[in-house]
Amino acid sequence: MTVTATDVVKSFGNFAALNGVSLDARPGEFLALLGPSGSGKTTLLRILAGLDFPDSGRIEIGGEDMSNAAARDRRVGFVFQHYALFRHMTVADNIGFGLTVRPRATRPPRREIARRVSELLDLVQLSHIGGRYPSQLSGGQRQRVALARALAVEPRILLLDEPFGALDAKVRKDLRRWLRSVHDRMGLTSVFVTHDQEEALDLADRVVVMDHGRIEQVDTPEALWDRPASAFVCDFLGGANRIACHVSGGSVDIGGVRLPNSAPACGDGPATAFVRPHEFALAEPGTAGVPVTLRRILRTGARPALETATADGSVLEVIADAADHLAAGAALTLVPLAVRAYPAA
Protein backbone atom coordinates (compact mmCIF):
# COMPACT_ATOMS: atom_id res chain seq x y z
CA MET A 1 0.00 0.00 0.00
CA THR A 2 1.42 3.38 -0.98
CA VAL A 3 1.64 6.09 1.65
CA THR A 4 2.12 9.65 0.49
CA ALA A 5 2.55 12.85 2.45
CA THR A 6 2.58 16.11 0.51
CA ASP A 7 3.76 19.48 1.88
CA VAL A 8 2.77 18.65 5.43
CA VAL A 9 3.04 21.59 7.83
CA LYS A 10 2.41 21.29 11.56
CA SER A 11 3.19 23.58 14.44
CA PHE A 12 2.56 23.38 18.17
CA GLY A 13 2.16 26.95 19.38
CA ASN A 14 5.30 28.76 18.24
CA PHE A 15 7.22 25.57 17.59
CA ALA A 16 7.23 24.49 13.95
CA ALA A 17 7.34 20.69 14.12
CA LEU A 18 7.07 20.11 10.37
CA ASN A 19 8.00 22.71 7.73
CA GLY A 20 6.48 21.35 4.54
CA VAL A 21 7.46 17.70 4.43
CA SER A 22 6.81 15.45 1.43
CA LEU A 23 7.39 11.75 1.52
CA ASP A 24 6.28 8.54 -0.10
CA ALA A 25 6.50 4.93 1.01
CA ARG A 26 6.20 2.34 -1.76
CA PRO A 27 4.16 -0.84 -1.38
CA GLY A 28 6.09 -3.42 0.60
CA GLU A 29 8.73 -0.95 1.65
CA PHE A 30 10.30 -0.67 5.09
CA LEU A 31 10.92 3.02 5.65
CA ALA A 32 12.82 4.54 8.58
CA LEU A 33 12.35 8.10 9.82
CA LEU A 34 15.67 9.02 11.42
CA GLY A 35 16.55 12.19 13.26
CA PRO A 36 17.43 13.74 16.62
CA SER A 37 14.66 14.50 19.11
CA GLY A 38 12.64 17.51 18.01
CA SER A 39 13.27 16.80 14.34
CA GLY A 40 9.58 16.14 13.69
CA LYS A 41 9.82 12.43 12.92
CA THR A 42 7.31 11.30 15.53
CA THR A 43 4.94 14.14 14.60
CA LEU A 44 5.03 12.97 10.98
CA LEU A 45 4.30 9.39 12.01
CA ARG A 46 1.40 10.47 14.21
CA ILE A 47 -0.03 12.52 11.36
CA LEU A 48 0.16 9.47 9.09
CA ALA A 49 -1.73 7.49 11.76
CA GLY A 50 -4.39 10.15 12.29
CA LEU A 51 -3.37 10.75 15.91
CA ASP A 52 -2.47 14.34 14.97
CA PHE A 53 -3.69 16.44 12.11
CA PRO A 54 -1.59 18.67 9.82
CA ASP A 55 -2.12 22.43 9.65
CA SER A 56 -1.84 22.10 5.89
CA GLY A 57 -0.79 19.45 3.42
CA ARG A 58 -2.21 16.14 2.30
CA ILE A 59 -1.98 12.51 3.42
CA GLU A 60 -2.86 9.68 1.04
CA ILE A 61 -2.97 5.99 1.87
CA GLY A 62 -3.40 3.65 -1.07
CA GLY A 63 -4.25 6.63 -3.28
CA GLU A 64 -7.13 7.67 -1.01
CA ASP A 65 -7.14 11.12 0.58
CA MET A 66 -6.93 10.52 4.33
CA SER A 67 -5.87 14.02 5.47
CA ASN A 68 -8.88 14.49 7.73
CA ALA A 69 -9.87 10.88 8.39
CA ALA A 70 -10.05 9.78 12.03
CA ALA A 71 -7.50 7.24 13.28
CA ARG A 72 -10.13 4.52 13.56
CA ASP A 73 -11.05 4.84 9.87
CA ARG A 74 -7.52 4.63 8.49
CA ARG A 75 -6.85 0.92 9.04
CA VAL A 76 -3.34 1.68 10.17
CA GLY A 77 -1.47 -0.41 12.72
CA PHE A 78 0.38 1.69 15.29
CA VAL A 79 3.00 0.43 17.73
CA PHE A 80 3.92 2.75 20.59
CA GLN A 81 7.29 3.21 22.24
CA HIS A 82 5.91 2.33 25.66
CA TYR A 83 3.68 -0.47 24.31
CA ALA A 84 0.37 1.14 25.43
CA LEU A 85 -1.07 -2.27 26.28
CA PHE A 86 -4.41 -2.51 28.08
CA ARG A 87 -3.34 -3.44 31.61
CA HIS A 88 -6.63 -4.95 32.71
CA MET A 89 -6.82 -7.35 29.76
CA THR A 90 -4.96 -10.60 29.21
CA VAL A 91 -2.48 -10.87 26.38
CA ALA A 92 -5.06 -12.69 24.26
CA ASP A 93 -7.73 -10.07 24.95
CA ASN A 94 -5.29 -7.31 24.07
CA ILE A 95 -4.59 -8.93 20.73
CA GLY A 96 -8.24 -9.58 19.98
CA PHE A 97 -9.34 -6.05 20.97
CA GLY A 98 -9.31 -4.60 17.46
CA LEU A 99 -11.58 -7.39 16.22
CA THR A 100 -14.05 -7.25 19.12
CA VAL A 101 -14.70 -3.52 18.73
CA ARG A 102 -15.79 -3.85 15.11
CA PRO A 103 -19.42 -3.05 14.33
CA ARG A 104 -21.64 -6.10 14.59
CA ALA A 105 -21.99 -6.39 10.81
CA THR A 106 -18.27 -6.88 10.16
CA ARG A 107 -17.25 -8.43 13.48
CA PRO A 108 -16.01 -12.01 13.09
CA PRO A 109 -17.74 -14.66 15.22
CA ARG A 110 -16.19 -15.37 18.60
CA ARG A 111 -14.58 -18.61 17.49
CA GLU A 112 -13.00 -16.92 14.47
CA ILE A 113 -11.53 -14.21 16.73
CA ALA A 114 -10.08 -16.85 19.05
CA ARG A 115 -8.53 -18.65 16.08
CA ARG A 116 -7.02 -15.42 14.75
CA VAL A 117 -5.64 -14.53 18.21
CA SER A 118 -3.97 -17.91 18.57
CA GLU A 119 -2.43 -17.56 15.09
CA LEU A 120 -0.98 -14.19 16.07
CA LEU A 121 0.26 -15.58 19.39
CA ASP A 122 2.13 -18.18 17.36
CA LEU A 123 3.50 -15.50 15.06
CA VAL A 124 4.94 -13.51 17.96
CA GLN A 125 6.06 -16.74 19.68
CA LEU A 126 3.99 -16.16 22.81
CA SER A 127 1.41 -18.97 22.56
CA HIS A 128 2.20 -20.15 26.07
CA ILE A 129 1.36 -16.88 27.80
CA GLY A 130 -1.90 -15.80 26.16
CA GLY A 131 -3.61 -15.86 29.56
CA ARG A 132 -1.15 -13.59 31.34
CA TYR A 133 -1.49 -9.89 32.03
CA PRO A 134 0.90 -7.32 30.54
CA SER A 135 2.42 -6.55 33.95
CA GLN A 136 3.73 -10.13 34.07
CA LEU A 137 5.71 -9.82 30.81
CA SER A 138 9.19 -8.54 29.99
CA GLY A 139 9.67 -5.46 27.81
CA GLY A 140 10.45 -7.46 24.71
CA GLN A 141 7.40 -9.68 25.21
CA ARG A 142 5.17 -6.64 25.72
CA GLN A 143 6.34 -5.08 22.49
CA ARG A 144 5.64 -8.33 20.63
CA VAL A 145 2.12 -8.34 22.09
CA ALA A 146 1.70 -4.73 20.97
CA LEU A 147 2.78 -5.72 17.48
CA ALA A 148 0.40 -8.70 17.38
CA ARG A 149 -2.41 -6.44 18.55
CA ALA A 150 -1.69 -3.98 15.73
CA LEU A 151 -1.51 -6.79 13.14
CA ALA A 152 -4.80 -8.37 14.27
CA VAL A 153 -6.88 -5.78 12.42
CA GLU A 154 -5.01 -6.56 9.16
CA PRO A 155 -3.75 -3.00 8.75
CA ARG A 156 -2.89 -1.59 5.35
CA ILE A 157 0.24 -0.05 6.76
CA LEU A 158 2.20 -0.52 9.96
CA LEU A 159 3.58 2.49 11.82
CA LEU A 160 6.08 2.06 14.65
CA ASP A 161 7.17 4.85 17.01
CA GLU A 162 10.61 4.01 18.40
CA PRO A 163 9.44 0.45 18.95
CA PHE A 164 12.70 -0.70 20.52
CA GLY A 165 13.50 2.50 22.39
CA ALA A 166 12.73 1.10 25.83
CA LEU A 167 14.55 -2.23 25.40
CA ASP A 168 18.10 -3.27 26.16
CA ALA A 169 20.71 -3.67 23.45
CA LYS A 170 20.60 -7.43 22.99
CA VAL A 171 16.79 -7.66 22.90
CA ARG A 172 16.70 -4.70 20.52
CA LYS A 173 18.86 -6.38 17.96
CA ASP A 174 17.00 -9.72 18.07
CA LEU A 175 13.65 -8.05 17.93
CA ARG A 176 14.43 -5.79 15.00
CA ARG A 177 15.67 -8.64 12.81
CA TRP A 178 12.55 -10.56 13.75
CA LEU A 179 10.37 -7.54 12.95
CA ARG A 180 11.99 -7.32 9.52
CA SER A 181 11.16 -10.97 8.84
CA VAL A 182 7.53 -10.46 9.92
CA HIS A 183 7.33 -7.46 7.61
CA ASP A 184 8.65 -9.46 4.67
CA ARG A 185 6.47 -12.49 5.35
CA MET A 186 3.26 -10.51 5.67
CA GLY A 187 3.97 -8.17 2.77
CA LEU A 188 3.41 -5.07 4.88
CA THR A 189 4.29 -1.47 4.16
CA SER A 190 5.96 -0.18 7.30
CA VAL A 191 7.22 3.18 8.51
CA PHE A 192 9.20 3.34 11.74
CA VAL A 193 10.70 6.15 13.74
CA THR A 194 14.08 5.93 15.42
CA HIS A 195 16.88 8.15 16.61
CA ASP A 196 19.34 5.27 16.41
CA GLN A 197 21.21 5.44 13.09
CA GLU A 198 22.50 1.89 13.40
CA GLU A 199 18.94 0.59 13.75
CA ALA A 200 17.73 2.61 10.77
CA LEU A 201 20.57 1.50 8.50
CA ASP A 202 20.25 -2.11 9.64
CA LEU A 203 16.53 -2.44 9.13
CA ALA A 204 15.18 -0.11 6.48
CA ASP A 205 14.96 -0.26 2.70
CA ARG A 206 15.17 3.51 2.63
CA VAL A 207 16.00 5.98 5.37
CA VAL A 208 14.48 9.44 5.70
CA VAL A 209 16.85 11.70 7.62
CA MET A 210 15.06 14.60 9.29
CA ASP A 211 16.18 17.71 11.13
CA HIS A 212 14.25 20.75 12.40
CA GLY A 213 11.02 19.70 10.72
CA ARG A 214 12.60 19.20 7.30
CA ILE A 215 13.75 16.19 5.34
CA GLU A 216 17.50 16.33 4.79
CA GLN A 217 17.87 13.24 2.63
CA VAL A 218 15.92 10.15 1.55
CA ASP A 219 18.07 7.27 0.38
CA THR A 220 19.00 3.63 0.74
CA PRO A 221 21.35 2.89 3.64
CA GLU A 222 24.26 2.36 1.20
CA ALA A 223 23.71 5.64 -0.65
CA LEU A 224 23.23 7.46 2.65
CA TRP A 225 26.49 6.10 3.98
CA ASP A 226 28.45 6.72 0.79
CA ARG A 227 26.99 10.06 -0.26
CA PRO A 228 25.58 12.05 2.68
CA ALA A 229 23.85 15.08 1.18
CA SER A 230 24.72 17.53 3.93
CA ALA A 231 27.01 18.12 6.87
CA PHE A 232 24.08 17.32 9.16
CA VAL A 233 23.49 13.90 7.62
CA CYS A 234 27.18 13.08 7.65
CA ASP A 235 27.43 14.12 11.28
CA PHE A 236 24.24 12.35 12.39
CA LEU A 237 25.13 9.04 10.78
CA GLY A 238 27.76 9.04 13.41
CA GLY A 239 31.39 8.54 14.14
CA ALA A 240 32.84 11.07 11.70
CA ASN A 241 35.56 13.40 12.95
CA ARG A 242 35.24 17.10 12.14
CA ILE A 243 38.39 18.87 10.98
CA ALA A 244 38.74 22.41 9.70
CA CYS A 245 40.04 22.44 6.11
CA HIS A 246 40.33 24.58 2.99
CA VAL A 247 38.65 23.80 -0.32
CA SER A 248 39.98 25.08 -3.62
CA GLY A 249 39.21 23.90 -7.14
CA GLY A 250 37.22 20.94 -5.92
CA SER A 251 39.96 19.44 -3.80
CA VAL A 252 40.37 19.54 -0.06
CA ASP A 253 43.49 20.59 1.83
CA ILE A 254 43.93 19.18 5.33
CA GLY A 255 47.26 20.01 6.94
CA GLY A 256 49.04 19.85 3.58
CA VAL A 257 47.35 16.65 2.36
CA ARG A 258 45.29 17.24 -0.80
CA LEU A 259 42.33 14.94 -1.49
CA PRO A 260 39.35 14.95 -3.84
CA ASN A 261 36.07 15.88 -2.13
CA SER A 262 33.75 12.85 -1.91
CA ALA A 263 30.80 15.05 -0.94
CA PRO A 264 28.55 16.90 -3.41
CA ALA A 265 30.06 20.14 -4.72
CA CYS A 266 31.38 22.51 -2.06
CA GLY A 267 32.49 26.03 -3.01
CA ASP A 268 36.08 27.27 -2.53
CA GLY A 269 37.08 28.64 0.85
CA PRO A 270 37.21 27.44 4.45
CA ALA A 271 35.12 24.31 5.06
CA THR A 272 34.48 21.52 7.54
CA ALA A 273 35.88 18.13 6.62
CA PHE A 274 34.34 14.89 7.90
CA VAL A 275 36.72 11.95 8.13
CA ARG A 276 35.49 8.61 9.48
CA PRO A 277 37.62 6.83 12.08
CA HIS A 278 38.76 4.10 9.67
CA GLU A 279 39.69 6.61 6.96
CA PHE A 280 43.01 7.60 8.51
CA ALA A 281 46.48 6.20 8.16
CA LEU A 282 49.00 6.60 10.99
CA ALA A 283 52.33 8.22 10.18
CA GLU A 284 55.47 9.44 11.95
CA PRO A 285 55.40 12.99 13.36
CA GLY A 286 56.59 15.53 10.79
CA THR A 287 54.78 14.05 7.79
CA ALA A 288 52.01 16.06 6.08
CA GLY A 289 48.65 15.57 7.83
CA VAL A 290 47.10 16.34 11.21
CA PRO A 291 49.59 16.21 14.11
CA VAL A 292 48.05 14.70 17.25
CA THR A 293 48.89 13.24 20.63
CA LEU A 294 47.62 9.79 21.55
CA ARG A 295 45.46 9.89 24.68
CA ARG A 296 43.98 6.44 25.12
CA ILE A 297 43.67 3.11 23.36
CA LEU A 298 40.17 1.58 23.55
CA ARG A 299 39.32 -2.04 22.84
CA THR A 300 35.59 -2.02 22.06
CA GLY A 301 35.57 -3.99 18.80
CA ALA A 302 37.72 -6.19 16.61
CA ARG A 303 40.19 -3.40 15.99
CA PRO A 304 41.57 -0.94 18.54
CA ALA A 305 40.19 2.61 18.61
CA LEU A 306 42.62 5.43 19.34
CA GLU A 307 41.48 8.56 21.09
CA THR A 308 43.78 11.35 19.97
CA ALA A 309 43.86 15.09 20.48
CA THR A 310 45.10 17.88 18.22
CA ALA A 311 47.17 20.79 19.48
CA ASP A 312 43.99 22.89 20.04
CA GLY A 313 42.44 20.12 22.14
CA SER A 314 39.78 18.78 19.76
CA VAL A 315 39.40 15.00 19.94
CA LEU A 316 39.76 12.78 16.88
CA GLU A 317 38.90 9.08 16.93
CA VAL A 318 40.86 6.69 14.77
CA ILE A 319 40.44 2.98 14.10
CA ALA A 320 43.88 1.47 13.67
CA ASP A 321 44.97 -1.95 12.38
CA ALA A 322 47.27 -2.47 15.31
CA ALA A 323 48.18 -0.42 18.35
CA ASP A 324 50.60 -2.70 20.19
CA HIS A 325 53.59 -0.53 19.36
CA LEU A 326 51.89 2.63 20.64
CA ALA A 327 51.58 4.05 24.12
CA ALA A 328 49.51 6.89 25.53
CA GLY A 329 51.27 10.23 25.11
CA ALA A 330 52.93 9.32 21.81
CA ALA A 331 53.06 11.98 19.06
CA LEU A 332 51.54 10.89 15.72
CA THR A 333 50.40 12.31 12.43
CA LEU A 334 47.01 11.34 11.02
CA VAL A 335 46.91 11.17 7.23
CA PRO A 336 43.32 11.32 5.93
CA LEU A 337 42.59 8.89 3.10
CA ALA A 338 39.09 10.01 2.14
CA VAL A 339 37.20 13.14 3.05
CA ARG A 340 33.80 14.79 2.72
CA ALA A 341 33.90 18.56 2.98
CA TYR A 342 30.89 20.80 3.45
CA PRO A 343 30.78 24.60 3.65
CA ALA A 344 31.70 25.71 7.16
CA ALA A 345 28.52 26.49 9.06
Added chain:
Amino acid sequence: MNRRNGLLQRRASIIPGFGLTFGITLFALCVLVLVPLSAVFVKTAGMGWQAYADVALSSRALKAYKLSFGASAIAASINAVFGLMTAWVLVRYDFAGKRVISALVDLPFALPTAVAGIALTALYAPNGWLGRWLVPHGIEVAFHPLGIVVALTFVGLPFVVRTVEPVLADLGADVEEAAASLGASRFQTFRRVIFPAIAPALATGFALAFARAVGEYGSVIFIAGNMPYKSEIAPLLIIIQLEQFNYAGATAIAATMLVASFLLLLAINLLQGWQRRRMAS
Protein backbone atom coordinates in the same frame (compact mmCIF):
# COMPACT_ATOMS: atom_id res chain seq x y z
CA MET B 1 3.75 -12.33 42.68
CA ASN B 2 4.39 -12.88 46.36
CA ARG B 3 1.42 -12.54 48.55
CA ARG B 4 1.88 -12.29 52.28
CA ASN B 5 0.45 -15.27 54.02
CA GLY B 6 0.20 -14.22 57.63
CA LEU B 7 -0.69 -10.86 59.05
CA LEU B 8 2.30 -10.58 61.32
CA GLN B 9 4.71 -12.81 59.49
CA ARG B 10 8.27 -12.07 60.61
CA ARG B 11 10.73 -11.98 57.80
CA ALA B 12 14.11 -10.37 57.28
CA SER B 13 13.34 -7.25 55.30
CA ILE B 14 15.31 -4.41 53.80
CA ILE B 15 12.66 -2.00 55.08
CA PRO B 16 13.42 -1.59 58.79
CA GLY B 17 11.24 -0.85 61.76
CA PHE B 18 8.19 -2.97 61.07
CA GLY B 19 7.70 -3.75 64.75
CA LEU B 20 8.04 -0.15 65.85
CA THR B 21 5.85 1.45 63.19
CA PHE B 22 3.22 -1.25 63.46
CA GLY B 23 3.10 -0.76 67.23
CA ILE B 24 2.70 3.00 66.94
CA THR B 25 0.04 2.57 64.26
CA LEU B 26 -1.97 0.22 66.44
CA PHE B 27 -1.60 2.47 69.48
CA ALA B 28 -2.72 5.57 67.59
CA LEU B 29 -5.59 3.71 66.02
CA CYS B 30 -6.71 2.53 69.46
CA VAL B 31 -6.55 5.94 71.11
CA LEU B 32 -8.02 7.90 68.23
CA VAL B 33 -10.57 5.53 66.77
CA LEU B 34 -11.16 2.33 68.64
CA VAL B 35 -11.57 3.62 72.21
CA PRO B 36 -14.11 6.38 71.39
CA LEU B 37 -16.05 4.03 69.16
CA SER B 38 -16.16 1.23 71.69
CA ALA B 39 -17.39 3.73 74.27
CA VAL B 40 -20.36 4.25 71.99
CA PHE B 41 -21.07 0.53 71.96
CA VAL B 42 -20.52 0.08 75.70
CA LYS B 43 -22.91 2.91 76.47
CA THR B 44 -25.47 1.46 74.07
CA ALA B 45 -25.11 -2.05 75.45
CA GLY B 46 -25.92 -0.76 78.93
CA MET B 47 -29.38 0.50 78.01
CA GLY B 48 -31.15 -2.80 77.36
CA TRP B 49 -32.82 -4.06 74.22
CA GLN B 50 -36.24 -2.49 74.72
CA ALA B 51 -34.86 0.98 75.42
CA TYR B 52 -32.56 0.61 72.43
CA ALA B 53 -35.35 -0.37 70.09
CA ASP B 54 -37.56 2.46 71.32
CA VAL B 55 -35.01 5.07 70.29
CA ALA B 56 -32.86 3.59 67.54
CA LEU B 57 -35.50 1.53 65.77
CA SER B 58 -38.43 3.92 66.11
CA SER B 59 -40.25 4.69 62.88
CA ARG B 60 -38.88 8.23 63.01
CA ALA B 61 -35.30 6.93 63.33
CA LEU B 62 -35.80 4.39 60.55
CA LYS B 63 -37.04 7.14 58.24
CA ALA B 64 -33.98 9.21 59.15
CA TYR B 65 -31.57 6.33 58.38
CA LYS B 66 -33.26 5.76 55.09
CA LEU B 67 -32.95 9.42 54.20
CA SER B 68 -29.33 9.67 55.38
CA PHE B 69 -28.10 6.60 53.52
CA GLY B 70 -30.33 7.15 50.50
CA ALA B 71 -29.39 10.80 50.01
CA SER B 72 -25.72 9.95 50.59
CA ALA B 73 -25.83 7.20 47.96
CA ILE B 74 -27.47 9.52 45.44
CA ALA B 75 -25.00 12.33 46.23
CA ALA B 76 -22.01 9.98 45.95
CA SER B 77 -23.34 8.69 42.61
CA ILE B 78 -23.71 12.20 41.26
CA ASN B 79 -20.18 12.94 42.47
CA ALA B 80 -18.89 9.79 40.80
CA VAL B 81 -20.16 11.03 37.43
CA PHE B 82 -19.22 14.69 37.69
CA GLY B 83 -16.08 14.08 39.72
CA LEU B 84 -14.88 11.71 37.00
CA MET B 85 -15.56 14.36 34.38
CA THR B 86 -13.79 17.04 36.41
CA ALA B 87 -10.79 14.77 36.91
CA TRP B 88 -10.80 14.03 33.19
CA VAL B 89 -10.77 17.71 32.27
CA LEU B 90 -8.00 18.47 34.77
CA VAL B 91 -5.80 15.61 33.56
CA ARG B 92 -6.36 15.60 29.82
CA TYR B 93 -6.54 19.25 28.84
CA ASP B 94 -4.40 22.32 29.30
CA PHE B 95 -6.27 25.56 29.64
CA ALA B 96 -5.94 28.99 31.22
CA GLY B 97 -7.00 28.95 34.86
CA LYS B 98 -6.47 25.22 35.37
CA ARG B 99 -4.83 25.81 38.73
CA VAL B 100 -7.74 27.94 39.87
CA ILE B 101 -10.24 25.24 38.91
CA SER B 102 -8.10 22.65 40.67
CA ALA B 103 -8.03 24.76 43.83
CA LEU B 104 -11.80 25.29 43.62
CA VAL B 105 -12.30 21.53 43.72
CA ASP B 106 -10.65 21.40 47.15
CA LEU B 107 -12.68 24.27 48.55
CA PRO B 108 -15.46 22.04 50.00
CA PHE B 109 -12.70 20.43 52.10
CA ALA B 110 -11.67 23.72 53.65
CA LEU B 111 -14.97 25.55 53.93
CA PRO B 112 -16.78 25.26 57.28
CA THR B 113 -19.72 23.14 56.24
CA ALA B 114 -22.19 25.48 57.93
CA VAL B 115 -21.09 28.20 55.50
CA ALA B 116 -21.81 25.89 52.59
CA GLY B 117 -25.20 25.07 54.05
CA ILE B 118 -26.16 28.71 54.53
CA ALA B 119 -24.93 29.65 51.05
CA LEU B 120 -26.85 26.83 49.42
CA THR B 121 -29.97 27.63 51.39
CA ALA B 122 -29.81 31.30 50.37
CA LEU B 123 -29.40 30.19 46.76
CA TYR B 124 -32.25 27.69 46.65
CA ALA B 125 -34.74 29.34 49.03
CA PRO B 126 -37.96 30.41 47.29
CA ASN B 127 -36.64 33.98 47.09
CA GLY B 128 -33.01 33.01 46.33
CA TRP B 129 -31.17 33.42 43.00
CA LEU B 130 -31.94 29.89 41.81
CA GLY B 131 -34.97 29.12 43.96
CA ARG B 132 -36.82 32.07 42.40
CA TRP B 133 -36.76 30.27 39.05
CA LEU B 134 -37.06 26.68 40.25
CA VAL B 135 -39.88 26.94 42.79
CA PRO B 136 -42.52 28.23 40.31
CA HIS B 137 -41.79 25.12 38.22
CA GLY B 138 -42.47 22.88 41.18
CA ILE B 139 -38.81 22.10 41.87
CA GLU B 140 -38.34 22.71 45.55
CA VAL B 141 -34.79 22.26 46.77
CA ALA B 142 -34.40 24.15 50.01
CA PHE B 143 -36.21 22.63 53.02
CA HIS B 144 -36.83 19.39 51.07
CA PRO B 145 -34.96 16.10 50.72
CA LEU B 146 -33.58 17.30 47.37
CA GLY B 147 -31.75 20.04 49.25
CA ILE B 148 -30.01 17.39 51.36
CA VAL B 149 -28.74 15.72 48.19
CA VAL B 150 -27.45 19.06 46.90
CA ALA B 151 -25.57 19.77 50.14
CA LEU B 152 -24.09 16.27 50.33
CA THR B 153 -22.99 16.46 46.70
CA PHE B 154 -21.22 19.71 47.47
CA VAL B 155 -19.20 18.32 50.39
CA GLY B 156 -18.34 15.05 48.63
CA LEU B 157 -17.03 16.30 45.30
CA PRO B 158 -13.29 16.54 46.13
CA PHE B 159 -13.09 12.87 47.16
CA VAL B 160 -13.90 11.48 43.74
CA VAL B 161 -11.82 14.04 41.84
CA ARG B 162 -8.74 13.54 44.00
CA THR B 163 -8.84 9.74 43.95
CA VAL B 164 -9.50 9.38 40.21
CA GLU B 165 -7.14 12.12 39.05
CA PRO B 166 -3.78 10.37 39.68
CA VAL B 167 -4.98 7.09 38.20
CA LEU B 168 -6.25 8.83 35.10
CA ALA B 169 -2.96 10.72 34.76
CA ASP B 170 -1.07 7.45 35.10
CA LEU B 171 -3.20 5.81 32.41
CA GLY B 172 -1.62 7.92 29.70
CA ALA B 173 -3.09 9.13 26.45
CA ASP B 174 -1.34 6.45 24.41
CA VAL B 175 -3.71 3.65 25.49
CA GLU B 176 -6.60 5.73 24.20
CA GLU B 177 -4.74 6.39 20.99
CA ALA B 178 -4.00 2.69 20.66
CA ALA B 179 -7.69 1.89 21.06
CA ALA B 180 -8.60 4.49 18.44
CA SER B 181 -6.08 3.20 15.93
CA LEU B 182 -7.46 -0.32 16.48
CA GLY B 183 -10.85 0.95 15.35
CA ALA B 184 -12.63 1.55 18.67
CA SER B 185 -15.19 4.36 18.88
CA ARG B 186 -14.96 6.98 21.62
CA PHE B 187 -17.61 5.15 23.61
CA GLN B 188 -15.94 1.74 23.19
CA THR B 189 -12.63 3.28 24.24
CA PHE B 190 -14.21 4.62 27.39
CA ARG B 191 -16.19 1.49 28.25
CA ARG B 192 -13.54 -1.11 27.44
CA VAL B 193 -10.25 0.68 28.10
CA ILE B 194 -10.57 3.70 30.37
CA PHE B 195 -13.39 2.69 32.68
CA PRO B 196 -12.01 -0.72 33.77
CA ALA B 197 -8.67 0.91 34.52
CA ILE B 198 -10.08 3.65 36.74
CA ALA B 199 -12.98 1.68 38.24
CA PRO B 200 -11.15 0.76 41.49
CA ALA B 201 -10.18 4.40 42.08
CA LEU B 202 -13.69 5.51 41.23
CA ALA B 203 -15.10 3.01 43.74
CA THR B 204 -12.73 4.35 46.40
CA GLY B 205 -13.78 7.91 45.61
CA PHE B 206 -17.42 6.87 45.75
CA ALA B 207 -16.92 5.15 49.10
CA LEU B 208 -15.15 8.19 50.58
CA ALA B 209 -17.76 10.62 49.29
CA PHE B 210 -20.50 8.32 50.59
CA ALA B 211 -18.89 7.99 54.03
CA ARG B 212 -18.39 11.73 54.25
CA ALA B 213 -22.02 12.32 53.28
CA VAL B 214 -23.39 9.88 55.85
CA GLY B 215 -21.54 11.71 58.61
CA GLU B 216 -22.27 15.22 57.31
CA TYR B 217 -24.21 17.47 59.64
CA GLY B 218 -23.30 21.14 59.37
CA SER B 219 -24.34 21.93 55.83
CA VAL B 220 -27.46 19.75 55.81
CA ILE B 221 -29.30 21.15 58.81
CA PHE B 222 -29.53 24.60 57.22
CA ILE B 223 -30.96 23.47 53.91
CA ALA B 224 -32.98 20.43 54.98
CA GLY B 225 -35.80 22.08 56.89
CA ASN B 226 -35.48 19.23 59.41
CA MET B 227 -39.08 18.05 59.41
CA PRO B 228 -39.50 14.72 61.23
CA TYR B 229 -40.31 11.81 58.89
CA LYS B 230 -39.62 14.03 55.89
CA SER B 231 -36.29 15.84 55.84
CA GLU B 232 -34.61 14.86 59.08
CA ILE B 233 -31.22 13.16 58.82
CA ALA B 234 -29.86 10.63 61.33
CA PRO B 235 -27.02 12.82 62.70
CA LEU B 236 -29.61 15.47 63.52
CA LEU B 237 -31.57 12.89 65.47
CA ILE B 238 -28.47 12.25 67.56
CA ILE B 239 -28.14 15.95 68.33
CA ILE B 240 -31.81 16.10 69.31
CA GLN B 241 -31.28 13.24 71.77
CA LEU B 242 -28.23 15.01 73.17
CA GLU B 243 -30.14 18.23 73.64
CA GLN B 244 -32.65 16.28 75.71
CA PHE B 245 -29.74 14.89 77.79
CA ASN B 246 -30.63 11.38 76.60
CA TYR B 247 -27.03 10.31 76.09
CA ALA B 248 -27.88 6.62 75.86
CA GLY B 249 -30.42 7.34 73.16
CA ALA B 250 -27.85 9.35 71.19
CA THR B 251 -25.28 6.57 71.34
CA ALA B 252 -27.90 4.02 70.35
CA ILE B 253 -28.58 5.82 67.08
CA ALA B 254 -24.85 6.44 66.61
CA ALA B 255 -24.05 2.76 67.09
CA THR B 256 -26.69 1.75 64.59
CA MET B 257 -25.29 4.16 62.01
CA LEU B 258 -21.77 2.98 62.72
CA VAL B 259 -22.61 -0.64 62.09
CA ALA B 260 -24.49 0.18 58.91
CA SER B 261 -21.68 2.41 57.58
CA PHE B 262 -19.05 -0.13 58.47
CA LEU B 263 -20.87 -2.92 56.66
CA LEU B 264 -21.35 -0.78 53.56
CA LEU B 265 -17.73 0.34 53.43
CA LEU B 266 -16.55 -3.21 54.06
CA ALA B 267 -18.66 -4.40 51.14
CA ILE B 268 -17.16 -1.75 48.85
CA ASN B 269 -13.66 -2.70 50.00
CA LEU B 270 -14.22 -6.40 49.37
CA LEU B 271 -15.59 -5.59 45.93
CA GLN B 272 -12.47 -3.58 45.15
CA GLY B 273 -10.19 -6.32 46.42
CA TRP B 274 -11.98 -8.84 44.24
CA GLN B 275 -11.62 -6.62 41.20
CA ARG B 276 -7.95 -5.95 41.87
CA ARG B 277 -7.22 -9.67 42.15
CA ARG B 278 -9.01 -10.16 38.85
CA MET B 279 -6.68 -7.65 37.23
CA ALA B 280 -3.74 -9.39 38.89
CA SER B 281 -1.36 -6.48 38.53
